[in-house]
Amino acid sequence: MVSPARKRAAASELQEKFEVSQRRACSTVDQPRSSQRYAAKPRDDESQLLKRMLELVGQHCRYGYRRITALLRAEGWQVNHKRVYRLWRKEGLKVPQKERKRRRLGVS
Structure with missing residues (x-):
């Protein structure tokens, strides 16, 4: 496709x-x-949304695009999860894998 x-x-x-x-x-x-x-018309608030989205990702590195969408909506942004996902992919964002807990060294 x-x-x-x-x-x-x-x-x-x-x-x-x-x-x-x-x-x-x-x-x-x-x-x-x-x-x-067809010529795509970029939205006026796209850069502001992206800036705020990156700020939230910086604060909450373990959050995915769905939770970031929820935070943006709570702040009053009229935003769709598909739009956030499109920007997420465009910026190359990923949720990092959780690191395993390291076992303690020493006598057990």
Whole structure:
């Protein structure tokens, strides 16, 4: 399964490389032309949300994106868990594995 963004890039590359029409390039990669012309509009508060999200991750390193979403909602952000997950993946965030307890050395 290829995302529309990747199909958009492939169709653009076909147009440039082989000098074909947008109609032919889109039909080749099975991309609707309306999707080809679509330009994503970034949200106004995206940078502020990302900044606050990274602050929360810094404070609570063991929290995942679901709990970070809950904290953001508690603070009053109108945020969807899918949006937080998209930003989470974009930033390359992961919850670190729990370290095992080390056994004490010495006489048992």
